[in-house]
Structures are given as structure tokens and as C-alpha cells.
């Protein structure tokens with residue numbers, strides 16, 4: 001039997017390029033995005049696009065040139081951010097965004113290194129790196145987008161899934177309590193800890209601009225809707241309905257105690273800038289302590 | 304209700320007027336801009352875009368004050384506002400604002 005297949009049309013590079021040319025630059029923020037990457041892969045109603053927009057807006061408002069910004073991201077839906085931004089970005093292996101960013105921040109202290117990753121990547125697979133990065137107080141800005149599950153792989157329960165929440169691996173409800181991320185970051189030694197939801201884009205832009213000026217490990221948690229992985233099994237509805245839920249149930253309290261910022265399923269969400277303190281960062285301590293001592297010893301030898 | 308004078312510093316302030324630009328082909332129909340526009344300038348259109356979603360459309364072009372919330376809250380880089388002009392404050396504007404946030408206006412009340 002002879003099978004008939006469709007004729008293969010050779011890929012037309014010119015028209016593909018033209019389509020990218022035409023579509024790119026329609027939006028004022030397109031200059032920060034790689035041409036041809038929009039539309040992005042995120043689901044309709046997903047909050048990740050909002051977080052990306054606020055980050056770009058923060059750079060723009062601060063007037064930081066793109067060659068002074070670096071974004072490092074891990075694996076997951078949030079990890080795709082590194083592929084969309086038209087600047088020096090690096091998409092690391094799963095959970096290893098902070099080790100890479102640590103090296104970068106130590107070698108090039110003049111750069112604004114931002115780690116953009118999801119809750120699963122930063123707190124489950126890369127949990128150890130995060131707490132030690134915060135303990136050492138490396139000069140990093142961490143933006144953690146928390147959507148309470150592993151969205152990209154099909155909505156499995158993660159380290160932030162609240163008790164009783166249903167996901168594809170916990171169809172009867174989750175028995176484990178989730179992490180309270182701001183509390184964990186604060187306890188590990190972060191100098192700036194904030195939490196916002198995607199319903200607070202203006203406050204988020206303000207928070208991100210603040211972290212650019214801050215020396216040391218800063219941590220911003222952004223609660224984002226994931227209608228596909230988390231909203232559907234928990235009957236939270238579409239992304240828009242999740243945003244309405246944030247609008248009603250979020251409470252902005254700056255300077256609140258992060259230990260009280262725990263999130264329950266369909267419960268209240270405490271938002272705000274919780275911690276903003278000063279502490280010498282790793283490079284400063286290292287230069288003042290180790291390098292100074294070593295130089296002093298060298299001098300003593302020479303004399 | 305009418306006022307016997309304009310606020311004393313009304314000369315120093317102006318009302319920005321923005322133009323809303325919608326890139327229809329990028330929209331994925333999440334509805335964030337329609338829901339959260341503080342002046343209620345947008346609504347869902349009946350038409351489809353290439354992807355099969357209903358992009359927003361502008362109800363009232365005079366309502367936009369170029370606050371830029373839709374630009375920030377759109378996950379798809381599909382909507383932005385541009386400043387057209389900065390209008391002088393007139394008595395009519397003040398009337399509009401006071402009735403909008405008064406008890407008579409039910410649009411902004413929680414159900």
C-alpha cells in the first residue's frame with residue numbers, strides 16, 4: 001500500500017524574520033525583550049507575565065542600562081524569563097540559579113544580579129543554596145514567583161503547597177504544611193524581605209527598585225495565579241478569579257512579622273515589605289577581614 | 304451638588320488624558336485589564352483575534368488618565384497607554400469625580 005504524505009514546505013527564513021520584525025516593537029517594553037519571543041509560553045491568566053512586566057518597568061524607571069543587569073533563572077515556568085529578556089541572562093540547571101549567581105555577583109560586583117525563579121526551583125531543589133546565599137549575604141536580588149505547585153510538569157505538590165490543597169499528586173488534599181517563604185528568608189539572614197501578589201504591580205515595581213539600591217541578599221516573594229496547575233484542582237477558577245481573590249483577601253501590612261505571614265488554602269495573604277535592615281554583605285566582610293589580613297601579613301614578610 | 308469655586312490649587316494640577324493602544328493579536332483574553340482598570344475604560348469585545356480570544360476594546364476614550372495600570376498588569380505585553388495631553392481642571396471634572404466616589408454611584412461598590 002502506498003501512503004501519501006503532505007508535501008514538505010521548506011522553512012522560509014525570510015518570511016519568518018519579517019514576521020518577527022513586524023511583531024516586535026509594537027509595545028514600548030519590547031526593547032527589553034528578545035525579538036520573536038512574544039507570545040510567551042505561559043497560560044492565559046498566568047501571573048508570570050505580570051512579574052516580568054514589573055521587573056522590566058523597575059529597570060526602566062530606575063534607568064539602569066541593560067548591560068548592567070543580569071538575570072539568572074532556574075527551571076520551571078518562571079525559569080523561562082531568562083529566555084525572553086534581551087540582556088545577559090542565564091538559564092541554569094534545576095535549582096542551581098543561586099550558585100551560578102553567587103559566582104557572578106562575586107566576580108562582577110558592579111552588576112545587578114537578579115535571580116528570577118519559581119518556588120519549586122528555589123525552595124525544593126535549590127533550597128540549600130538559597131538559605132546559604134542568604135546566610136552569606138551575597139549581593140543578589142531574588143524574585144521568587146510562588147504559584148504553590150510545579151506548574152510546568154503538570155501541577156504536582158511542591159514545598160509551598162498549603163495543607164489540604166489538591167494537586168495532581170495530592171488528589172485527596174495535601175497532608176504537608178507549606179513553607180512560609182518570607183519567614184524562611186528572614187531567618188536565613190536576608191536583608192530585605194517582601195511579599196506581594198500579582199494584584200499589586202505598582203507596589204512590586206517599587207519593591208524591585210528598592211532592592212536595586214540595596215547591598216546584600218534581598219528576597220521578594222510574588223504570589224501568582226496558576227489557573228492550570230493550582231487553580232483548577234482547588235476550584236479557584238480562572239486567573240482572573242484568582243486575582244479577585246488576591247484583591248479581597250490580601251492585607252498590606254508593611255513591617256509585619258514574617259512569622260505570621262503563613263498562607264492557608266483560600267486564606268488571608270499578608271503582603272508588604274516585612275524586613276529592610278542593613279548588614280555588611282559578603283564581599284565587604286571578606287575584603288575587610290580576609291584580604292586586609294592577608295595584605296598585612298605580606299607587608300610584614302617584606303619588611 | 305454644585306461648588307461655589309474651584310479648589311484653590313486647581314491651576315497647578317492637570318488631568319492627564321491617555322490613549323489606549325491594544326495589540327489585539329497578542330491578547331490571550333485573561334481579562335485583567337478589563338477588570339482592574341480603575342476608570343472602567345475597557346470591555347471585552349465581541350470579535351475574535353487570531354488566537355481565538357476576545358481582546359478588550361475601549362468603551363470611552365475620554366476616560367483614560369494614563370495611569371498605566373493596564374500596561375503593568377497585562378501579562379502579554381499587549382496593551383499600553385500614551386499620554387495625549389494634560390487637561391486643565393474644570394468644574395465638570397470635579398463634579399464627575401465627586402459623584403463617582405459618592406454613595407450614589409453603584410459602580411465601585413462591593414456587592
Ligand code: SF4
Nearest residue numbers: 042043046077151226
Ligand atoms: S502551568 Fe501555571 S505557572 Fe506555568 S504557565 Fe501555566 S499557569 Fe503559569
